[in-house]
Amino acid sequence: MAWWTKISKDWWAVIAATAFMLVVKAGLITKLPW
Amino acid sequence: MQDKVLNTATSASQAVLPSISRLATATWHYVPGIILMLVVGYAGKIVASYIPHSEYVLFAIAIGMVVRNAFNLPAYFAAGVATYDLWMKIGIVCLGARLALQEVFSIGGSGILMVVVEISVAILTAAYLGKIFGLKEKLASLLGVGIGVCGVSAIISTTSAIEAEEDDATYAIATILLFGAIMLFVYPFLGRLIGLSDTAFGYWTGLSIDNTAEAVATGFAFSEAAGNIATVVKLSRNAVMGVVVLLMALHYARKGITGEVQNKAAFLWSRLPKFLIGFLAFSLLATIGFITPAQASVLNNASKWLFMITFAGVGLSTDFRRLRAGIKPFLVGFGVETVVSVVTFALVYLLIP
Numbered sequence: 001m002a003w004w005t006k007i008s009k010d011w012w013a014v015i016a017a018t019a020f021m022l023v024v025k026a027g028l029i030t031k032l033p034w
Numbered sequence: 035m036q037d038k039v040l041n042t043a044t045s046a047s048q049a050v051l052p053s054i055s056r057l058a059t060a061t062w063h064y065v066p067g068i069i070l071m072l073v074v075g076y077a078g079k080i081v082a083s084y085i086p087h088s089e090y091v092l093f094a095i096a097i098g099m100v101v102r103n104a105f106n107l108p109a110y111f112a113a114g115v116a117t118y119d120l121w122m123k124i125g126i127v128c129l130g131a132r133l134a135l136q137e138v139f140s141i142g143g144s145g146i147l148m149v150v151v152e153i154s155v156a157i158l159t160a161a162y163l164g165k166i167f168g169l170k171e172k173l174a175s176l177l178g179v180g181i182g183v184c185g186v187s188a189i190i191s192t193t194s195a196i197e198a199e200e201d202d203a204t205y206a207i208a209t210i211l212l213f214g215a216i217m218l219f220v221y222p223f224l225g226r227l228i229g230l231s232d233t234a235f236g237y238w239t240g241l242s243i244d245n246t247a248e249a250v251a252t253g254f255a256f257s258e259a260a261g262n263i264a265t266v267v268k269l270s271r272n273a274v275m276g277v278v279v280l281l282m283a284l285h286y287a288r289k290g291i292t293g294e295v296q297n298k299a300a301f302l303w304s305r306l307p308k309f310l311i312g313f314l315a316f317s318l319l320a321t322i323g324f325i326t327p328a329q330a331s332v333l334n335n336a337s338k339w340l341f342m343i344t345f346a347g348v349g350l351s352t353d354f355r356r357l358r359a360g361i362k363p364f365l366v367g368f369g370v371e372t373v374v375s376v377v378t379f380a381l382v383y384l385l386i387p
Contacts, residue, residue, distance in 0.1 A: 002060065008308065010308035010309045012120065013124045014308060014312035014315075020333070021131070024329050031332060032339075
């Protein structure tokens with residue numbers, strides 16, 4: 001088994017959202033159109 | 035000396051490079067399905083922009099269903115489409131930044147009593163109807179837990195806990211997904227017909243639609259406010275999943291059908307959906323002001339894009355041909371779903387303004 005499969009989908013979701021939040025927090029993305 | 039440095043560097047790169055190339059190969063495998071979800075979801079968004087008072091949610095799912103059931107979808111799309119719940123979970127964590135913590139607890143708190151009633155009704159109705167239709171007790175239990183708690187993940191974790199058969203789990207999951215897919219279109223119509231408020235509609239959807247992606251989608255198909263409430267109510271059902279699965283495991287253990295549960299705390303922790311922790315953490319960070327309102331609105335829009343992909347994935351995963359596999363579990367499942375839907379509607383109608 002590869003290492004990235006040892007982390008559950010749920011934790012990957014938390015990691016990805018946190019990384020995105022820190023990018024926003026750092027001011028790298030100030031607006032996102034919808 | 036130089037040789038030694040060179041050797042160390044080489045062995046390090048030998049360890050890292052294959053890992054990266056394996057990751058690249060593994061990622062490539064998911065790309066076609068993810069692109070398909072983006073295209074289908076965006077098509078839904080475009081169509082909705084031309085039709086006044088319509089939400090993109092239903093179009094994204096409907097186009098996905100048509101693509102899945104009208105064409106023979108090549109197998110190389112399957113892996114990417116199956117990732118839809120990952121995007122949903124990231125979207126739900128981001129959505130946490132939009133909701134104040136006190137709001138989450140007040141919705142979840144008032145919902146929890148209704149959740150207990152709803153789960154009891156689902157499990158008892160499934161056992162009763164299962165007996166009438168002559169279903170195996172374990173299949174009826176799977177249907178009850180799946181319909182009562184939260185669809186797919188509850189069924190999977192109950193299957194292992196009560197040592198049920200894989201086929202039964204597949205049936206139960208297919209039943210729930212199809213019911214949710216049909217109700218996606220029926221609920222918003224009924225809600226408008228009866229004139230439900232955003233709050234009432236959100237509670238009703240969150241309580242009675244079982245697959246998290248479908249519950250979130252149905253809520254947002256009515257309105258954004260209803261979508262937010264449906265998400266929180268649904269998450270409160272997901273949060274109690276461990277307790278219900280544990281009780282079910284203990285029930286079968288007491289009858290001597292399955293082994294004892296050794297460590298109850300570990301059992302509960304292993305069945306707690308971890309993305310809930312992220313959702314609550316984001317809500318807390320927004321409440322204390324670490325995430326500013328402007329940043330929260332960026333995260334909120336990110337969750338909309340992620341939900342767009344998710345809803346396309348839900349449509350692309352809905353296979354109506356599964357209905358041919360066996361009609362009995364579907365009849366029982368739809369019977370239980372209907373009872374739960376009526377009971378939760380009555381609860382919401384009486385308790386929620």
